[in-house]
Amino acid sequence: MKIQSRLPDVGISIFTVMSRMALDYGAINLSQGFPDFSIDRKIIDLVHQFMLEDNNQYAPMPGTPVLRSVIAEVIDRSFDHHVDPENEVTITSGATEAIYAVVTAFIKSGDEVIIFDPSYDSYDPVVRLNGGIPVHINLSYPDFSVDWDQVRARISNRTKMIVINTPHNPSGSILREADMRELESIVLRDNILVLSDEAYERLIFDGNVHQSVLRYPALASQSLAVFSFGKTFHATGWKMGYVAAPAFLMEEVRKTHQFIVFSVNTPIQLALSEYLKVPEHYESLGTFYQKKRDFFLEQMKGSSFVPLACSGSYFQILSYDNISKKSEVEMAEELTKKFKVAAIPVSVFYQDKSEHNVLRFCFAKKEETLAKACAILRTI
Ligand code: GLN
Numbered sequence: 328m329k330i331q332s333r334l335p336d337v338g339i340s341i342f343t344v345m346s347r348m349a350l351d352y353g354a355i356n357l358s359q360g361f362p363d364f365s366i367d368r369k370i371i372d373l374v375h376q377f378m379l380e381d382n383n384q385y386a387p388m389p390g391t392p393v394l395r396s397v398i399a400e401v402i403d404r405s406f407d408h409h410v411d412p413e414n415e416v417t418i419t420s421g422a423t424e425a426i427y428a429v430v431t432a433f434i435k436s437g438d439e440v441i442i443f444d445p446s447y448d449s450y451d452p453v454v455r456l457n458g459g460i461p462v463h464i465n466l467s468y469p470d471f472s473v474d475w476d477q478v479r480a481r482i483s484n485r486t487k488m489i490v491i492n493t494p495h496n497p498s499g500s501i502l503r504e505a506d507m508r509e510l511e512s513i514v515l516r517d518n519i520l521v522l523s524d525e526a527y528e529r530l531i532f533d534g535n536v537h538q539s540v541l542r543y544p545a546l547a548s549q550s551l552a553v554f555s556f557g558k559t560f561h562a563t564g565w566k567m568g569y570v571a572a573p574a575f576l577m578e579e580v581r582k583t584h585q586f587i588v589f590s591v592n593t594p595i596q597l598a599l600s601e602y603l604k605v606p607e608h609y610e611s612l613g614t615f616y617q618k619k620r621d622f623f624l625e626q627m628k629g630s631s632f633v634p635l636a637c638s639g640s641y642f643q644i645l646s647y648d649n650i651s652k653k654s655e656v657e658m659a660e661e662l663t664k665k666f667k668v669a670a671i672p673v674s675v676f677y678q679d680k681s682e683h684n685v686l687r688f689c690f691a692k693k694e695e696t697l698a699k700a701c702a703i704l705r706t707i
Contacts, residue, residue, distance in 0.1 A: 346358055352669075355699055355703070357700055358671045358687075359671075359689070361564075361689070362691040370560060370562075374595055376598075377593070377597040382593045385589070386592070388589060390596060392412065394599055396600075402541060408542065408544070417577060418596055419567075419588070420588045420591050421567060422555040423449055423566075424584075425553040425568050426449055426450065426453060427583075428587055430450075430453045431453070432579040433520055437458065437459075440459050440462065440487060442461050443464055443490070445497055445676030447492060447524065447676070461678070465677065470636065471495060471498035475509040486517065487519065488519060490523075492523075493523075493639070494537070494640040498637075498642070499637030499639055499643060501537075501638045501639045507538050507542070507543055510546065515545055518549075521549060522550075522553070525537070526568070528559075529558070530616045540552050547573070551576055552570065552571045553568065560608070619691065620637055620690055622697055626698055630707070633648070633649065641690055642687050643687070643690055644686070645685065645688060646683070648684040654672075655682055659686055673685050
């Protein structure tokens with residue numbers, strides 16, 4: 328039987344490819360973004376306790392009310408923004424499901440969606456699966472900032488949504504207040520929705536403030552903000568996240584969410600609702616990861632790799648321009664197979680496959696892992 332692929336140009340995600348290659352070649356895996364250290368024992372005990380107490384059946388479709396209420400408090404505390412937990416918060420199976428549910432809820436055939444490259448690999452395919460047209464705009468290099476004049480020039484009467492991501496994966500750049508003001512003026516004038524991927528909201532360094540869309544009331548009134556517990560609590564394998572949005576938008580998101588996963592697992596939601604009551608559990612993350620970034624950079628001193636600025640996320644971009652002129656994909660392969668350190672080529676996140684001779688390294692690792700990797704990288 329012949330089938331017609333709906334995504335003929337899409338292969339297996341680069342994260343899967345590189346993690347697999349790291350495993351096959353026994354390389355230190357700084358490619359796919361996930362911590363190699365244990366999560367807090369307290370939250371494991373909470374999950375266990377809620378399971379033993381018979382909380383093992385379906386959660387309500389939008390999420391357990393107690394978790395949604397605590398999230399509303401966290402949002403209030405963090406961004407000085409009020410959301411109604413009943414109608415404006417939905418628990419999802421990670422940020423990736425949230426993105427799928429949001430795009431599917433609003434994008435239809437012919438709708439244009441602005442995406443900034445390098446972009447997280449799910450945005451473009453999800454838009455296309457819904458018949459939408461991704462409009463890719465490259466961030467400037469090497470600071471990965473947005474050229475808002477270019478954005479204004481690419482808006483058409485079919486522009487339905489702009490996707491932003493701060494702190495940014497893969498670059499580690501962040502949006503500033505001035506960016507949010509530009510975005511706000513554009514989307515308010517032209518009635519455009521904002522999908523704000525804030526998975527790395529807590530991983531922000533050097534005294535910078537996370538610019539959530541939720542900090543800006545007018546912007547928040549037409550935005551859907553997506554968050555990730557996997558990133559915040561080092562538990563990427565739990566696939567837990569949430570969306571916050573005004574009720575009239577959330578009503579539509581729940582329609583798609585309920586047919587993607589229906590609801591998200593119950594005991595972890597209950598455990599998170601307890602764990603989130605202690606702000607220290609999430610407010611210490613910036614300092615924690617800034618130390619890791621600094622340790623990584625310190626260990627890289629004297630190397631021929633050159634670090635680019637990193638203000639957030641757990642990714643550090645390194646330029647190998649002084650070392651080789653190989654393509655990023657070739658360089659990532661050589662690094663993994665020959666030198667036994669795996670990283671992610673950034674070119675795969677560009678629609679036009681832009682090459683800057685840079686690789687993305689994940690520093691969400693134990694110091695000993697980072698030290699071992701850097702000892703190798705310093706020899707190259
Ligand atoms: N978000 C992680 C990264 O950027 C990986 C996600 C995934 O493997 N799908 O590396």
